[in-house]
Structures are given as structure tokens and as C-alpha cells.
Amino acid sequence: MSVSPPHVDGGMGQRVQRKEDARFIRGKGTYIDDVKLPGMLYLDIVRSPYAHAKITAIHTDKALKVPGVLAVITGKDLDAHKLAWMPTLMSDRQMVLPVDTVMYQAQEVAAVLAETRYAAADGVAAVEVDYEPLPVVVDPFKALEPGAPVLRPDRKEQSNHIWHWETGDKAGTDALLRSSAVVVAQDLYIPRIHVSSIETCGCIANWDGVNGKLTVWMTTQAPHAIRTVYALVLAGAGIPVPEANIRIISPDIGGGFGGKVPVYPGYVIATAASVLTNHPVKWIEDRSENIQADSFARDYHIHAEVGATKDGKVTALRVKTLADHGYTDAAANPSKFPAGLFHIITGSYPFAKAFVEVDAAYTNKPPGGIAYRCSFRVTEAAFTIERMIDRLATQLHIDPAEFRLKNFIPPEAFPYQSALGWTYDSGNYGGALRKAMELIDYPALRAEQAEKRKQGELMGIGISSFTEIVGAGPAHTFDILGIKMFDSAEVRVHPTGAVLARFGTKSQGQGHETTYAQILAEELGIPVGQIKVEEGDTDTAPYGLGTYASRSTPTAGAAAAMAARRIREKAQKIAAHLLEVSPADVEWKDYAFRVKGVPSKSKTMAEVAFAAYTNPPPNSEAGLEATYYYDPPNMTYPFGSYICVVDLDKETGQVHIRRFVAVDDCGTVINPMIVEGQVHGGLTMGLAPALLEEIQYDAQGNIRGGSFLDYLLPTAVETPHWETARTVTPSPHHPLGAKGIGESATVGAPAAIANAVVDALAPYGVTHIDIPIHPWKVWAAIHAGKAAKGG
């Protein structure tokens, strides 16, 4: 006789189909642009053709004559209400609308308010602006040269240098590098890219002057933080609105990836317009505006040096970086980390010493520095260290897989204190790499490559064994605007055993409605179909810092488990009452409360819930609900090993990805299907900057690639067949052992691809190639290599 294991429908580890997909794939989602309110007006924005210019006049007369146009709002109008500038999260300031100077091409110059979307656009076309061009600074290195035009005369520093940040042991690192047998140095540029989520940014601001209430539907990943910022900014503008009268609603969101964390000028202008007119005002960016003006990601100019002993053990790492922030530092980082978590750059390796410094510069480009699916600059770090490890292996004539296996922080070293101060929670790096090598049959590939090389064919194998750092974060180090980076869950069990659970995070497609429900199903023994998850409405959800940086499962997912356990504590007393035993004689086992030693005497959570409302124990509170604000004790450190195989076309430079095996470890897996989906999407978003994406500017600061005509995202045709697998090394400090998985693949993939291409080009003496690896770069590298060899 077989005994079926204890089971709850939709518990953890099951491949539950995503609850949200029914509406997404049938076109029944509700995105901002689907929301239509009575009397709604439309806002569209006039943008600057210049990257740096003085505005000498804004002529609005023609625009105001366009039928349906109601008003043209300029920086001077906003300035009258102290709203022309707004603070950034990084203690800098950003223009909402310029009073007299534009700082980058496509910057907001004025806004047109109209009765229809079309009239607003026609009004924008009719606004005439007189500009006096100013000298443009595009190159951040030139920005820091003496005599460079000062882009931000409003700052007392009178320089384009924003900040310097460093961490680690400088003297120790210098000394250890000096005494290392081998040191390799490399310049790497991680280009400026854009998240390009399928839904652009937008909002509807609805000021209700009668009741003094402001409701804003907004494409935001962090509605609560936005509400607090709104309360502060409005108070500063002389429009004090109690925070309880401000409601931010973040409905369905079509992808965020970090790009929907910042407060964009459009939101503020729409809000001001609503307050001025007492009408709801809708503002939705078009695609070009989204790419050209919204926060960028990356844009790090990195100089890295790594050392090793003669027999190939890593010693020290030194990194100097210049960060191009555009005209203001509007990065979305935790307050104490101006360069994000870039100092995870020691990666999977036990460097004895490390030193990292970052300087940030202003240029005439859009602001930002957002964490594009990379938990605060982790992609920059992972790419650098994984490229440098390959450089070292090549220099030492050691196979890159062997070099990694020889150097990895060993499993028994966890929790591991990195040279730059992080405490890695758990890891088994060798396990992941060995699994990837098995899946792809690494030795056979190397043999094939040797054969191909003899025939002059270019085949390359690239590895990336990254370590991530996600789940920001512990209150002792992590805050945004002083608000600690906890997250929250509020769980209510209804009399019939159905559950309503609300969270401070906000899904943008990650599948929270399913993942959180599975956690609760597991913890409460209630089928997943009975559990409804809500996020994104600040009037109903508990306060939280939102969803980005793979933090939702590490923080709010933990809060879900902890809130459920609180519910179980109370439920146990009710169960004891129902079972007529003392609470101490009851245990939670196999998804029910059971009398110890007599497991058949039991009560389900649904039975307990019913009693909580109909038959509570005497002298106890009715109801069954709990709230938990979870402060993670540490970050979680997901990791993985990726292996990529490429074949290059020598004549055209085309890169063909033949295979890509991704072994990820995100600790305990809640829904394997969702995890695989996150990895598939993440890998494609890692492929994109490796081969295609980059926002470039010419010397005048004109954006090159400001629409999907030129800014190329991969399609299904360019995307290889991803082969995914996993190892499971639970986080010791997370209540479920789970780590984040939203970003691992984006972080890990680019280096595997770049390493594969460089490996393929090794016969030409190529040791590095900057991403994106366009065909012409491969072709040029081959030609330079041929020339160097004399033919």
C-alpha cells in the first residue's frame, strides 16, 4: 500500500499556473492607459532638440489656438509654486520643467494640457521655443578635465564631479597586487542601456479639491515610497495634504525592471495640472520619450586589475570606475550606497584584499543610474569579475573552468565574509559549475573546439559563475530616504477559509499573485485557489518599499511566511479549543492541527477559521489575521554558472549562440515554473546588452538610437534555446530558505556571452571586446588580429 505524501493544493514547489496570466493573456489586465475617468484631460510634453541650451523664449500663442488645447505649462509656472525642481533619491535635484536651461536632448521643456490626446500632441507641435545652444559635455572623462564647462552652476562645488565613493583596503590591496606573480588589467565599458519595458511610463493624477484628496494611478514599482515623497514634496510646495489623503494606485504594470522606481517629471507635471484644473489629468509617454528621457541603466567606465599567484590562486582586486550619471544623480539606490552594491565585485572568489572606488560625473545626458534588473549595479560587478577571471585564466594558460573550480569560495566557508565586507549567506559554486559542465559536456566541447581551430573555424566557450546580492535589505544598512527597507504582509483568513493577503511590494509581471499565494498555501494548509493576493494600492496594502532588486521573495515573501506563522499561533489555540485539549497538546503537522500522538484527531485551518468568527474560545479576540513587517537579517546571495557556446562567421562577424546552459541556485524554489520563466526572461535581457543594446550619443549630445528603429531588442529569432537547470542551496536566514531569482540571469548572462566570443577570437590574440558585441566589432577584431600577425 502506498501512502500519498501530505499535500496542499498549490503548496511550495508546485508548478502552479500563474493566477494573473488568465487576465494578462486575454487582454483583461488593467494598465494605467486602460483607466478612464470622467472629465479627464491629457498632457503631452514639449521636449528639447538640444543637449544643452539656454531657453530664451517659449511661444505658446499658436499652441493655445489649437482646438482642444487648454494650457501650456512652463518651468516658470511651476517655479511660482516651488515645483520647478524636485529632489532625487541621491540628494541631488532634478528639474521638473526647466526655468531657463535644458540639460539633455529630449528633456521636458513645457507641457500642453488638452481635452484629447490628439489635441495635446498637436499643441506640442505648435509650441515654439527659442534656444541658445551651450557647449555640450558628452564624455564623462572630459567632464572632469579642468576647464570643462560647469554643467550644474546651481551647486556650490562648481564642478562636474558629483561624488567619490570607495571601500576596501587600499594599502593592503596595492601591496598584495605588487607582490602577486600575475596581474592583469583591463578597461571595460558597460554601456548605457534602457529597460524598455513593454508598457511605457504614465499616470493619471486626480486632485479632488472638495475633499482635499489626491489619487494618482502611476506606473510605479514602489507605491508607498511614492506616497511619502508626494506628501513631502507637496508640503514643500505649500500644498500640505495629509499623507492619509494621498492614494497611489499602481495597477497592472507591464514591466518595470527598475525603470519604474524613479519619480519622473511627467508625474509631477500631471499632478500640478490636476491641482490647477481640478480635473483628472492623464500623461502617458510614447515609446521614443520612454527611451530618450527616462532613467538609463549602467554607463560605467571600469578599470579593473586582478592578481594571482604563480599557481593560479586569486589574490587581490582593484577597481577604479567612472560613472556617467547624466545631468543629475537620479539613481535609485539605497541611501548609503551611491554606487549601489557594486562592491559585490569580488564575486565567487576568495580575494584576500580588494579595493573599489567610483567617481560620478555630470554630462549632458538624461539622468538615472537605475538598477535595470540587476539589484543595484550588480551586473556591472558580475560582468567585470567574470571577464577578469577569464583574463587571468588565459594569462596563466589554465582552462577557465578549471581556474574557477580551483578558486571558488568553498561550500564549507559559508557564511563567508568577503574582502569588501559582505557576508555571503550560503553557496556551492563548484556544484553549480560542475552541473553546467556536465549538462553541456564541457570536455567534448573543448575537444571539438581544438579540432575546429585546426580548420580555422571560430568556436568559443564562455563561462560565467556569478554571485548575486539581493533582498535589500537589513535595516542597519539599508534605507531609502531614511525609510528602512523592510517589507510587509497583511493576511486575513475569512470565515470560510479563504484568504486575502496584501503586500507592500508590487508585481510588474513577476507572478506575485501566485508565488505569495503558494507560500501562504504551504504555511496555512489552505489551497492556493482560496488565496487572493493584492498589491499596489496604498489605501489598502501595508507599507512596503516595493519591488525591485529581486527583493520581493526575500522580504515580503518572508513576511508572508511570518504573518502566516502568527496566524498559526492564534489558530492553534482555537484548534485546541475545538479539539478540547490544551494548546500545548496540539501540533501543526501535515497541513492541519493535530492532537499530539493522535494525528487523526485534527482540525483544518478552514475549520479553525470558521470557529474564529463563529465560536472563538472564551476570553479571546475574534477573527484570524496577522500583519508582519519583515526586516531581513542579511541579504541573500543567489548564484549560478552559465556556459555559452558560440560560432562566429569570420567574414561577417556574426555571432551565433549555439548553446546556452544556465544552472541557477536561488535556494528554496517556491514555483519552479515561475523561476524558470524569470530565468528565461533574464537570460534574454542578458543577451540583449551583450549583443545589441546601447544608447549612444554623438558629440552634440544627440541620441543615436532613440526609438525601436535603432534601439534593438532581441526577438525570438535572435534568442537561443535556453537550457536551464538548478541546484538548491537554501538561505540559512530566510524563513523559507528562499533567495531572489528575478535578476540572476540578467546579471550572469552577458559575461558568459562575452567570454565565449573572446574565447572564439583567441587565435587572433584577442583578450577583450566591449559589449554590445556587434558583428562589425568581431570583424574588426579579426582584422586587427590578422594585421598584428602580419597577414
Place this chain on the structure above:
Amino acid sequence: MIPPAFEYHAPGTVAETIGLLSQYNGEAKILAGGHSLLPLMKLRLAEPRALIDIQRIPNLAYVKEEGEFLKVGPVTRVNDLLGSPATAAYPILRDAAREIADPVVRNLGTVGGNLCHGDPGNDLPACWIALGGEMTVTGAKGSRTVPAASFYQDTFVTAVGPSEMLTEARVPKARPGQGSSYFKIEKRVGDFAIAGVATSLVLDGKGRIASAGLGLTGVGPTALAAGDAAQSLVGQSPDAAHVSHAAKLAAEAAKPSSDLRGPAEYKRAVVEALARRGIERAVARARGGK
């Protein structure tokens, strides 16, 4: 899409279309599949006063061999070049159609639009040049025939006048011993070509090249004819030396400019590689291969 206001007409005949075009005096645009025109209007780079939609005119969509030609109606969808049995002897057209963006674009984009848009990145113009095709242009005074090689005047400028439309595009009927191919590379599907090479040739009974045509995509202000390259092949046997020589001449015919798709010298090198592959493939097909 938020363009300025425009008028819309859906005439039922070619004559009506010509009448409307004359009436708007150059300020109207023909709308076919819309997959080049509408993106321009979306960006407000084109602001026509009126759109004249030719998609409802009967009998403008066909692919058929008739007399000495393969005739293609202007509203034929690009996808129909792939599906129609009539194109079996013109593998170049199927190669090219398969390279035009994705199925969505191919289902709506028309052969006429692709030939008339005048973007050097369009794939069909080079094919028409290689095949020695011609265009029938109809205006108030009737129709005239323009060879593909002189149809393209500058970027976005063709032989079609403001009050005219393309009413048929045709190529000489395939001959025994004819082989053709189209090779293109792009950074990503649907991006403009880095470069493309269209090749058509005929082998005579002795296996020598009796005639040849080569067209280039994306490496000049318009699609280009690589006449010297084609001429160099005529009368020769298609051996490695002659093919390489012709490929070099094709590269010399290219007038690429440096842009996001690469520096000019790279594009020239790509033309050379693709021309070699293209001629080899065309020869193989002429000999009965795939």
C-alpha cells in the same frame, strides 16, 4: 499612434486613385500595407494631408507567370511571394521575402510598397535590379514602363511621380539554367540590413554564365546595381577565381556609409562575402541544387 489629422480615402479603381492624387497635388500619400508609411507618420516625420488606401481596389494582388514575365500586383502581400507556386522558379524572391522582418510585417507589407518606399534598406528593390525587372507606373496620361535599374533616384525618391502609382512590377520569366539567391545580414530581425546582395544568373549548355545581374541592399542612398560585377561573370565559367573577382567588384560598387550598423569598410567586406556566397548559391541552384 498620434499623428496630426489627415483625410482618408479608399478608392475603388486605379483611375479614381490617380484622380485623388492629382486633386491633392502632391500632399496625399498612397497607403498600401502601411508598414513603412505609418511608422513615419507616428514619428510625425511624414505628415500627409490625405491617405489614399489602395488596398480595396480589386485585382491588384496577384503573382502569376504570363507571357514573358512573372507579374506581381502592387498590393500583393510580401508573404504571398513565399506561398505562391508561381515564385518557385525565382528562389531569390522567396529568399528575400523570408528576410523581410517577421510574419506580421510580411502579412501586411506589400510588394508595391516595398518597391516604392525607396528606402535603401528595403529588400525587394535589389532583387528587381538583379532580375532585370521593370515597373509599370500609371498616371493621368496612362502607363509607362521603367526598368528597375533606373527606378531608384535617391533615398525615398523613385520614378513614380506625385500623381502616379505603381500598378505592376514584373521580372522576365525564368529561363532554363537560371539560378538566383538573396543574402542579407542584419543585426536583428526587422532591423535595416547591414548589407544584402541579390544575384541572378543563367548558365548556358556548357555551364558558362550566359547572363547575370547583381543588386545591393543597404549600402548606398538607394538599392544599387553592381553592373561591373555582373558583367565580369558573363561568358565565364563560375569557378572560384571568377566568383571572387565578381564579389570584389560588387564590394567596389557599394557606397556604404558608417553608422550604427558598422563602419563603411566593414559593410564593403560584408558585400564581398555575401556576393561570393550569393553567386555560389545561384550557380548551385542553376545546376538544379537547392
